[in-house]
Amino acid sequence: MPPVEEGPAKIAVIGAGISGLSAAIHARDLGADVHLFEASSRVGGWIRTSRTDSWTLEWGPNSILPSSQCLIDLARRVGLESQWLSADRCAKKRFIWKAGALRALPTSPLTIPFSRVLSPAGWCRFLMEPWIGRGGIEEESVSTFFRRRFGDEAARVLADVMVSGVSGGRAEFLEMDSFQPKLPQWEKQYGSVISGLLRQRSDQTAPFQGTATLTEGLEQLPRALAAELGDRCHLDSQIVALEPRNHRWRLHQRGAYGSDTVDVDGVILAIPAAAAATLLEPLSSRAGQILQSIPYASLTVVQIGYDARNCRIRPQGFGFLVPSSEPLGILGAIWSSSLFPSRCPAGESLATVFLGGSRQPHGVEESDEVLQDLAIGALRKVQGIALDPHMVQLGRAPRAIPQPQRGHRRKVAALRREMGLLPGIALAGSHLTGISLESCARSGRAAAHQVYSELNGQERSQ
Numbered sequence: 001m002p003p004v005e006e007g008p009a010k011i012a013v014i015g016a017g018i019s020g021l022s023a024a025i026h027a028r029d030l031g032a033d034v035h036l037f038e039a040s041s042r043v044g045g046w047i048r049t050s051r052t053d054s055w056t057l058e059w060g061p062n063s064i065l066p067s068s069q070c071l072i073d074l075a076r077r078v079g080l081e082s083q084w085l086s087a088d089r090c091a092k093k094r095f096i097w098k099a100g101a102l103r104a105l106p107t108s109p110l111t112i113p114f115s116r117v118l119s120p121a122g123w124c125r126f127l128m129e130p131w132i133g134r135g136g137i138e139e140e141s142v143s144t145f146f147r148r149r150f151g152d153e154a155a156r157v158l159a160d161v162m163v164s165g166v167s168g169g170r171a172e173f174l175e176m177d178s179f180q181p182k183l184p185q186w187e188k189q190y191g192s193v194i195s196g197l198l199r200q201r202s203d204q205t206a207p208f209q210g211t212a213t214l215t216e217g218l219e220q221l222p223r224a225l226a227a228e229l230g231d232r233c234h235l236d237s238q239i240v241a242l243e244p245r246n247h248r249w250r251l252h253q254r255g256a257y258g259s260d261t262v263d264v265d266g267v268i269l270a271i272p273a274a275a276a277a278t279l280l281e282p283l284s285s286r287a288g289q290i291l292q293s294i295p296y297a298s299l300t301v302v303q304i305g306y307d308a309r310n311c312r313i314r315p316q317g318f319g320f321l322v323p324s325s326e327p328l329g330i331l332g333a334i335w336s337s338s339l340f341p342s343r344c345p346a347g348e349s350l351a352t353v354f355l356g357g358s359r360q361p362h363g364v365e366e367s368d369e370v371l372q373d374l375a376i377g378a379l380r381k382v383q384g385i386a387l388d389p390h391m392v393q394l395g396r397a398p399r400a401i402p403q404p405q406r407g408h409r410r411k412v413a414a415l416r417r418e419m420g421l422l423p424g425i426a427l428a429g430s431h432l433t434g435i436s437l438e439s440c441a442r443s444g445r446a447a448a449h450q451v452y453s454e455l456n457g458q459e460r461s462q
């Protein structure tokens with residue numbers, strides 16, 4: 001595609017989740033004429049906060065970490081700097097449900113001897129990790145990596161809950177290098193994951209400590225980013241086809257006024273893999289095939305409001321995760337009001353329970369009533385039979401979380417090679433380099449730089 005000769009490059013970003021919003025804001029800051037197209041009638045994608053009757057409910061992500069520099073910069077860029085709300089200090093405490101009781105994860109190396117998450121022998125093997133030589137196989141799974149470095153018990157308990165807690169997936173199928181690339185990098189660089197972890201400095205520059213949200217919930221960020229784009233953010237505008245036209249791209253849009261077309265110089269596809277595959281298949285069947293082959297997991301979220309004073313165990317901490325060996329029927333729960341007391345009315349507590357994922361297909365297939373009962377029953381087992389819900393709401397997140405299975409990195413490399421043959425188009429989103437909001441925002445920023453520099457006659461950067 002020849003460089004744009006007159007006026008700013010016109011770039012269309014498709015999808016107004018955090019990846020697309022980040023791409024749109026960064027492309028605009030570079031000087032492009034940006035238009036953002038969103039199929040639904042709201043921005044944010046999986047970031048969704050509902051606020052009613054003094055309850056603030058997060059249906060997708062709940063909080064972010066201080067290392068989320070791209071998100072923090074985006075929030076600053078749209079005037080939300082003072083809106084961060086740090087989680088209560090108790091958020092450091094996290095639990096695992098094991099053998100019928102909540103077991104606290106260690107908060108520092110000194111507390112390891114007191115943690116019953118692993119047996120004494122399991123912790124001894126875990127602590128031998130710095131003396132285990134470098135190794136590993138290509139495309140190693142998360143559980144194989146953990147077994148090799150930390151022992152069998154750590155793989156069965158810690159790897160299992162880490163994967164299901166973050167992605168609803170299964171540790172034996174996900175690829176370590178794609179799921180959590182820092183850990184294998186520390187192994188390569190320092191010879192040990194524990195050494196790498198101990199060298200990390202806490203980020204003193206973040207505008208909050210520990211995990212944080214925004215005062216009106218996380219959806220405040222996408223709403224502010226969309227407001228910054230003003231009338232360049234087009235809702236109810238699904239893009240149904242992409243057509244090459246005179247060295248430009250013609251987008252076919254199903255919008256409020258039927259079918260419409262828009263001509264642009266560059267395109268960023270910040271939509272789920274299957275949706276991107278549909279648009280790309282006529283242009284590159286190989287790219288379409290690769291995108292279609294990325295599996296996704298579905299989740300169910302049940303919000304439960306109750307009076308914790310009646311409970312045997314009162315929520316104090318981030319929440320708990322459930323290893324697959326435990327028959328509780330849920331993936332885990334976040335004690336949302338313990339993190340952010342302003343999320344519910346005075347005297348109430350709020351738990352956000354997660355079910356489903358690739359580990360528990362029944363957790364998405366059953367009816368709302370069955371899943372609500374399952375979530376309440378599990379919470380009663382954990383916190384006491386007297387738990388009496390005053391408010392129960394359920395949300396479904398179908399095909400929400402990409403599963404970077406073994407071979408994912410190889411797939412993404414092949415996809416990027418195919419995309420290199422389509423000038424002026426880039427991909428962004430959770431299926432490329434990670435599902436965290438921070439990874440998504442970074443992928444949007446990278447796509448904006450890539451398309452903008454390509455349109456201005458510079459080299460493709462990825």
Ligand SMILES: Cc1cc2nc3c(=O)[nH]c(=O)nc-3n(C[C@H](O)[C@H](O)[C@H](O)COP(=O)(O)OP(=O)(O)OC[C@H]3O[C@@H](n4cnc5c(N)ncnc54)[C@H](O)[C@@H]3O)c2cc1C
Nearest residue numbers: 015017018019039045046060061239400429430435436437
């Ligand atoms: C229940 C749940 C809990 C989570 N918890 C966390 C957490 O605690 N921390 C964390 O970091 N991450 C978490 N995540 C993951 C994170 O929320 C997602 O990875 C991230 O929001 C994905 O953003 P995205 O912009 O890539 O995609 P999406 O949010 O899927 O946005 C894509 C957008 O594209 C639109 N679209 C699709 N097709 C078209 C089309 N043809 N034309 C126009 N628009 C289209 C869609 O309507 C959607 O709005 C969670 C996710 C879920 C579901």
